[in-house]
Amino acid sequence: MGSSPPRILLSGDVYGRLSLLFKRVVSVNKSAGPFDALFCVGQFFPDSTQQLEEFMEYISGQRDIPIPTYFIGDYGVGAPKVLSTVVRDPANQGFMMDGLRVCHNLFWLKGGGKFTIFGLSVAYLSGRQSASGQQFGTYSQDDVDGLRALAEDPGIFDLFLTNEWPSGVTNMAAANDIPPGISDSLGGDSTVAELVAEIKPRYHITGSKAVFYAREPYSNVDAVHVTRFFGLAPVGNKEKQKFLHAISPTPASTMSAIEISNKPPNTTPSPYKVVDNTPSRVTTKRPGDSTLEEQYWRYDVKKQKQGDGNTEKLCFKYLSSGTCPRGDNCHFRHDDEAREQYARGVCFDFLNKGKCERGPECHFKHSLVEEGESITNRRSRSQNASANRSRECWFCLSSPSVESHLIISVTEHLYCALAKGPLVDDHVLLIPVEHSPNTLSLPSDCQKELHKYQSCLRMFGKTQRKEFIFFELISKRSTHANLQALPIPQSKASSVKSIFNLAAKKLGFDFEAIMGDDVSEARELLKARFDGVSGFFYVELHDGTILGHTIDENENFPVQFGREVMAGLLKMPDKADWRNCKLSKDEEAKLVEDFKLQFKNFDPSEDA
Structure with missing residues (x-):
C-alpha cells in the first residue's frame, strides 16, 4: 500500500x-x-x-x-x-x-x-x-x-x-x-x-x-x-x-x-443535541448570541451527580475517569473501592465479573488487596507507592519519564517548562521540582520562588506587549502540580474576567473574586479558601484579581476548562484541546530555545 x-x-x-x-x-x-x-x-x-x-x-x-x-x-x-x-x-x-x-x-x-x-x-x-x-x-x-x-x-x-x-x-x-x-x-x-x-x-x-x-x-x-x-x-x-x-x-x-x-x-x-443532566434536558446553540455566548453555549449547566449504584455490574467510565456523564441515569455501580483497585492495576473484568477471559493477553492484575491486610501494611504500601511516584510521574525531575527537552529554567524548588501542545508559542508551566499535588499546598520557600517566577514572566510579557494569565485545576485525579502560564495580547486582557465569569455561569456556578493589596497577599487569601480536600479551580488575572471556585464532589468540571476559555478569547477554538496542537520533539525543542533566548534577562534561575 x-x-x-x-x-x-x-x-x-x-x-x-x-x-x-x-x-x-x-x-x-x-x-x-x-x-x-x-x-x-x-x-x-x-x-x-x-x-x-x-x-x-x-x-x-x-x-x-x-x-x-x-x-x-x-x-x-x-x-x-x-x-x-x-x-x-x-x-x-x-x-x-x-x-x-x-x-x-x-x-x-x-x-x-x-x-x-x-x-x-x-x-x-x-x-x-x-x-x-x-x-x-x-x-x-x-x-x-x-x-x-x-x-x-x-x-x-x-x-x-x-x-x-x-x-x-x-x-x-x-x-x-x-x-x-x-x-x-x-x-x-x-x-x-x-x-x-x-x-x-x-x-x-x-x-x-x-x-x-x-x-x-x-x-x-x-x-x-x-x-x-x-x-x-x-x-x-x-x-x-x-x-x-x-x-x-x-x-x-x-x-x-x-x-x-x-x-x-x-x-x-x-x-x-448536547446532553445535560438527564437525557430529556438538552441545550442547543442559539443564533444571534454574542461572541462570548457563541464560545460557551456548550457549557450550559453540565453539573452531574454520581450513579445510584443500583446494579451489581461496575461502570467502566466511572472506574477509569472518576466521573460518569450519565450521572443518576447510569445503570451501573459507581464504586470508589473498586476504582481504587482499578487504579492499582487490577483488571476491570476481574473486578466486574470475578474472572478475566483475556488469558495471557491481559497485562493487568488478577488479585485484590487481601481483606485481612492490616492498616499498618496498607500505610506502608501507601508510603512505598509515594516513594515510587517520583520515578513514574512525568513532571518529577527525577523521573526517567520527564521530557527534559521541554525545560526552560530550573531554580531550587521550581522549574519552568513549555506546555505540551501549547496554545500559543510561549505557553509555559510552572512546576514544583518535588512531587506535590497542587501549588497552593507548597511550603513557604516554594511559594516565594513561585511568586518570583510569576513576577518575572509578567515583566517579560510586558516587553512583548502581552499579559500573562495563570490558572490551575486541582482535582482528586491531580498528580503533580502545574500552574499554567499563558500570555495574551494586552488589548484582550480586560476581557479575561468577563469571559471566565460567563463560562462559569454556563456551567452553573459563580466565581468568587479574591483581591489583596498585592499578588502575594491575594494568593494567601486564595489558600485560605482552599480546604485541601475538595477540587478547586482558580485563575489569576493581569490586574492581581483571582477568580476561585470550589468544585463540588458531584460536579463534572471540564478538565480543560481554563484552556477552553482562553482558546475562545483568542479565537482559537480548534486549539482548545491540547492534542490538536501536538508538535514534534524538534519543534518543541526549537520553541524552548527561542523562549530561553528571549527570557534570559528575566529568568530567576540566572540569579541563583
Whole structure:
C-alpha cells in the first residue's frame, strides 16, 4: 500500500446475499481498485431459510471471499448456529477486538470495540438495541460503556460502524437531500446518537433503513474535525438504492492539524443535541448570541451527580475517569473501592465479573488487596507507592519519564517548562521540582520562588506587549502540580474576567473574586479558601484579581476548562484541546530555545 491512503468499501445490509455482494465487489475492484477491506453494516445474515444454503457455502469455504470482509450485523437466520461455532473456536479465544475469524477473509466484529487497520482507527457497535439479553444480535450496556471509555483515549476515530441510524442525524441537514420517508420516528437509535456525539468519528457508517443517504459533513462539539455520515441501502434492493460505497481516508494519526481542521463549504452544525443532566434536558446553540455566548453555549449547566449504584455490574467510565456523564441515569455501580483497585492495576473484568477471559493477553492484575491486610501494611504500601511516584510521574525531575527537552529554567524548588501542545508559542508551566499535588499546598520557600517566577514572566510579557494569565485545576485525579502560564495580547486582557465569569455561569456556578493589596497577599487569601480536600479551580488575572471556585464532589468540571476559555478569547477554538496542537520533539525543542533566548534577562534561575 505504500504511502497511499487505504481504500475501503462499505456495504449496507447483506441479508445473506453474498454472491450478489461479492460479484459487485469483484467488479468494482477491477474497475477502481484494488481495495483493502470491506466493512458491512446492517443485517449480515439471511432473512429467510431459502437463502441460507448459498450463504453457508461461503462460511464453509466452498466459495471464496475475494477481499477481507468485516461485519457487525450479527443477526438473522443462521446467526446463532454460525456464531456459536465461531466463539468456541480456540483460535478466537482471548481479547480480540479486531475481529473473530469466521472463515477465510471473513471477520465478525463482536460487541463494542476499537481496532486499527491500515492505520485507520475503527470503532464499532455490533448488533441492535434490545432488552432481551439474547447472546447474539444485540449490544449490551457493557458494550456502550466500553465505547464511552474508549472515547476518552487520545486521538481521533476515523470510522464508526453501527447497524442502526442515530436519531437526529437529519437535523440541520439540507431538506432536499434527505431521502423521502426518513424521520426520527423510523428506527432512529438514541443510544447511537449519544455515542457518536461522544466518539466524534470522521466517518459514521450505518445500515438498516433501506435507503442510501450521504449527509453533508457536520462540525463536532469540542473537536476541530468534521464527521461524514453514510447510511447504506441493502444489497440487491429493488429500488436500486446504492448499497456499496468506496472511501479512501487518510488516517487521522498521519494528518497535520490544518488538514484535520479543514471544513468543506457545505459543513453544517452538529445535528446532535448536547446532553445535560438527564437525557430529556438538552441545550442547543442559539443564533444571534454574542461572541462570548457563541464560545460557551456548550457549557450550559453540565453539573452531574454520581450513579445510584443500583446494579451489581461496575461502570467502566466511572472506574477509569472518576466521573460518569450519565450521572443518576447510569445503570451501573459507581464504586470508589473498586476504582481504587482499578487504579492499582487490577483488571476491570476481574473486578466486574470475578474472572478475566483475556488469558495471557491481559497485562493487568488478577488479585485484590487481601481483606485481612492490616492498616499498618496498607500505610506502608501507601508510603512505598509515594516513594515510587517520583520515578513514574512525568513532571518529577527525577523521573526517567520527564521530557527534559521541554525545560526552560530550573531554580531550587521550581522549574519552568513549555506546555505540551501549547496554545500559543510561549505557553509555559510552572512546576514544583518535588512531587506535590497542587501549588497552593507548597511550603513557604516554594511559594516565594513561585511568586518570583510569576513576577518575572509578567515583566517579560510586558516587553512583548502581552499579559500573562495563570490558572490551575486541582482535582482528586491531580498528580503533580502545574500552574499554567499563558500570555495574551494586552488589548484582550480586560476581557479575561468577563469571559471566565460567563463560562462559569454556563456551567452553573459563580466565581468568587479574591483581591489583596498585592499578588502575594491575594494568593494567601486564595489558600485560605482552599480546604485541601475538595477540587478547586482558580485563575489569576493581569490586574492581581483571582477568580476561585470550589468544585463540588458531584460536579463534572471540564478538565480543560481554563484552556477552553482562553482558546475562545483568542479565537482559537480548534486549539482548545491540547492534542490538536501536538508538535514534534524538534519543534518543541526549537520553541524552548527561542523562549530561553528571549527570557534570559528575566529568568530567576540566572540569579541563583
